Amino acid sequence: MLAMALGASSLYAQQQQFTIEEATIGLSTNLAQDQLSQLNWIPNQSSLFYTVKTGVDEALITQAMPSLTTDTLIKLSAINQSLFNRSALRSFPELQWINADQLYFALENHYFKLSKQADHHWEATPWQILPEQATNATVEPSTGQFAYTVGNNLFLINAEGKEQQITHDSDAAIVNGQSVHRQEFGIDRGIFFSPKGNYLAFYRMDQRMVEDYPLINWDETPATVHFTKYPFAGRASHEVSLGVYNPKTTQTVFLQTGEPKDHYLTCVTWSPDEKSIYIALLNREQNHLWLNQYDASSGRFIKTLFEETDPKYVQPLHELHFLPGKNDEFIWWSQRDGFMHLYRYNTAGKLLNQVTKGDWLVNELVGENASKKLLYITSSKESPMEKHSYTVQWETGKLERLDQDPGTHQVAVNTAGDFMLDTWSNDSTPRSIDVFNTKKSWKKRLLTSKNPLATYQRPKIENVTLHADDGTPLYGKLIYPTAFDASKKYPVIVYLYNGPNVQLLANSFPSSGNLWYEYMAQRGYIVFTMDGRGSSNRGLKFEQATFRQLGTVEMNDQMQGVNYLKSLPFVDASRMGIHGWSFGGFMTTSFMLRKPAVFKVGVAGGPVMDWKMYEVMYTERYMDTPQENPIGYEDANLLTKTGNLKGNLLLIHGTSDSTVVWQHSIKFLKQAIKTKTQVDYFVYPGYEHNVRGYDRVHLMQKISDYFDHYLKPED
Structure with a gap:
């Protein structure tokens, strides 16, 4: 009797269902x-x-x-x-x-x-x-200096503890010491201390020529308006310069980066001797890059080390990495051969050698071993679905894999480069943490996480490889209902993003990648997700396939997934839903309007409806300007297609969204009224581009309920 009771208890434990709260935030709370x-x-x-x-x-x-x-x-x-x-x-x-x-x-x-x-x-x-209003605080630890912004101006507490105001711009449209170019091109800061802390470089962004855009605060009565600067594609963009401040003289010089002034200043890097600053200057068309050297004391342009061009676009994302002990040799990241690889240059602009090469890309440069001339990298060499650690000799390019286990590895190397910390997981293995010497002669497991999902009813998850119309392999995951019966037909939810710089699928824990997928599987749905062309980690050809026609190639690829689903005898093709956010929201709405017979239900969050209303840097990289590519913009314009809607569409938007501005979905509603099209709509007051924190549980409940209402599985 006791054995039977224990067996029943074990069986019950493995049938535990996810709550909507666990499905939404559980991986960072009780199921972490x-x-x-x-x-x-x-x-x-x-x-x-x-x-x-x-x-x-x-x-x-x-x-x-x-x-x-x-x-x-x-x-x-x-x-x-x-x-x-x-x-x-x-x-x-x-x-x-x-x-x-x-x-x-x-x-x-x-x-x-x-x-x-x-x-x-x-x-x-x-x-x-620091002052109470200080933001963007940056510490120079070796000298104990603090740089920060108050409002739109930049301040410094120097090594003697005295506050110095570096900029004095009274016009709030001129911003100092903050990220520029809307954080494209790998830019995540606006303050750059020199290596020894003797100087401070900073971005200055002049936005006076950029149009004001209103964001409404509904918490006050009456509601108040905050104006932000939003540079729309094909319209005026901001102008950026780089200043260099000397705390000893309290003088600032600006680098002579020339014209046109709406070009992009990226990859800001100090030379180790603090004499020069290197900038990757990218034209607004984003198809021509110059790596320039400037004199830090005078701002004078010294020389162009080299140029890179591409008929579609160049996308610099990384600062220069000077090699240890070298003032005149550095590593440059480039996709010039079709994949993101490392190149060794000297400061005369001579290419010394290509360090890495192959039909795979470097993900991170995480450390170095100066005595052995080794760089430590992570890459997609084994598979785009995995990430592994390697050493590469920077002169010969000799490559050696360090980790052994399949999956996704996050690594950190000590200063000397003789020990590596490896945090990894895969589809079936929760987080493990190993430490080993880089000779691979000693290894120790520091942590093996218990499986936080062990007592839950988990779905069967199947890796799927399909092919685009040009033969390119496309990787997807099929998630079965937990009580799967092959004799039944099930509704399907397709979750997608399929946009630049994002990859949804990886060999990591949990294998689904998202507990909400498993929550819906417990409720009787098949869930399918796939990374089509245009998404990241597959090389330049894969990403650039969507150039000038966002939404078209991606839909063609996702249709390969749809056709695959329809070929399965247990899929009910009359009950298919689709969901995505941001670019995925654009894709969801595109499907509901451009291929209206495919999906019965769509839920689109924060969707771009008209690329002419999205920001300059991102949009012009992938679409050129509206003036140069009117057909591409019109094909992708969803405001002109509202009358095509046949299924049920729920749009969701944050009222304070400064990324995909609220006006996208508001204009869509106006057009839907014109075409007598019924659309469901929900807003999250005060939220920006996504719903974060505990309120996200409310969001995911609403999305789940919407699918249940129109696609409810049969009992």
Whole structure:
């Protein structure tokens, strides 16, 4: 009897159903995989650090390699006592190392240091307080300088602790020290300290010529308007320059980057000796790049090292990586041979050698070993569905794989390049963390996560390879209903993005990639998702196949998936739904209007409806301007096609969306009224381009209910 009861209990445990909350945010809450918090290398050491719970307290731990000797640096309770005289912190904030004996953390605008004392114990002390309105704070740890913005101007607290105002622009349309070009081209900041901290470079963005765009705050009565600058495709764009500030002289020079002024300044890189700054200057057409060198003290243009052109577009994404101990040799990232690879140049502009090559691409450059002239990279060499770690000799190009397990690997290398930290998972393996020496003669498992989904009813998931009309392989996943019966017919939900710079599918845990797919599978749906041409990690030909015709090639590829689904005897082709967000929202709406007989139901979130209303940098890269490509823009314009709708379409938009502005869906509704087309609509007040946090549960419930209403599976 006891055995029967235990068996029944085990069976019940494996039939547990996901709640909508677990399906939406569970992977970051109660269903999160085990982790070693803040795990990484201490600078210039072969020791790791991470934080651990110790009863009611938390401790910062170090672990030396390969001895695995552990030590406690400091406990959270000691920090709370010395800094606040109370338990102000419940867990360690994000820690940043200054050197092996000092690190710091920030609490809003307050900065604190943890420092190793003469007796080897660690002490917490206040470090700096920035103004309450400070944003974009950037620390230069070796000199203790802080750069930050207040409003549209840039400030510095210098090494002596004195505040210096670097810019004095009274017009709010001129912005200093912030990201520019709407964070395209890999740009994620606007402040660049020189390697030794003697100078500060910064972006200055003049937006006075860009049109104002209103964003409404509905929380106030009456509602208030905030105007932002939005550069629409084919219209006026902003003008960017790069300033260099000398804290000792308090003088600023601007680099002579020339005209036209609406070109793009990317890949900003200081030379190791602080004498020069390198900028990849890209024309607005984005088909011609110049890598230029400028004198940091005068702003004078020195020379163009080399140029890159492409009949469609060039997309620089990475700063120069100077090789260790070299002021005159660097690594340059380029897709010039069709895949993102590494090239070694000298500062005279001479190509010394192509470091990596092949029909695969480099994903990351994560470290180096100076004595052996090795770079540590991750790449898609084994499969676009996986990511693995390698060493590559920067002179000979000799490549060697380091990890052994199939899946997706995130790696970090210590300063010397003799140890690697490898965090990985695959379809069937939750997070594992290994550390090994890069000779591959020693390895230790630090963590094996338990399976947080072990007690849940999981669907069968099948990897599918289809082919585009030109023979290109397309990778997808078919997720079966959990109580699958091959004699029945099931409704289908296709989830897609299929846009530039995004890949949905990978060999990682969980195998579905999204618990909402599994939630819908538990409710009796088949779920299908596939990365078509135009998406990332497959090389330039794959990505550029959609050039000047966004939405067309992608639909052709997704139709391969639709035809495959229709060929399955257990698919009910009369009950097919489609869902996507952002570019996926554009694709969803495109299908509902341009191929209206395919899907009965669509749910489109934050969709682009007319590419003429999207931003300059992204749109003109993939579509050229509306003036140059009127047919491509008109084919993709969904505002002219509302009358084609046959199925049920739910549009969802955030009212404060400054990426795909709310006007896209508002204009769509206006056209739907004109054509007497019925559309369902829901807005999220105050939300920008997506619904984050706990409110996302509300969003996913609404989407699930909409599919249930129109595609409900048979009992």
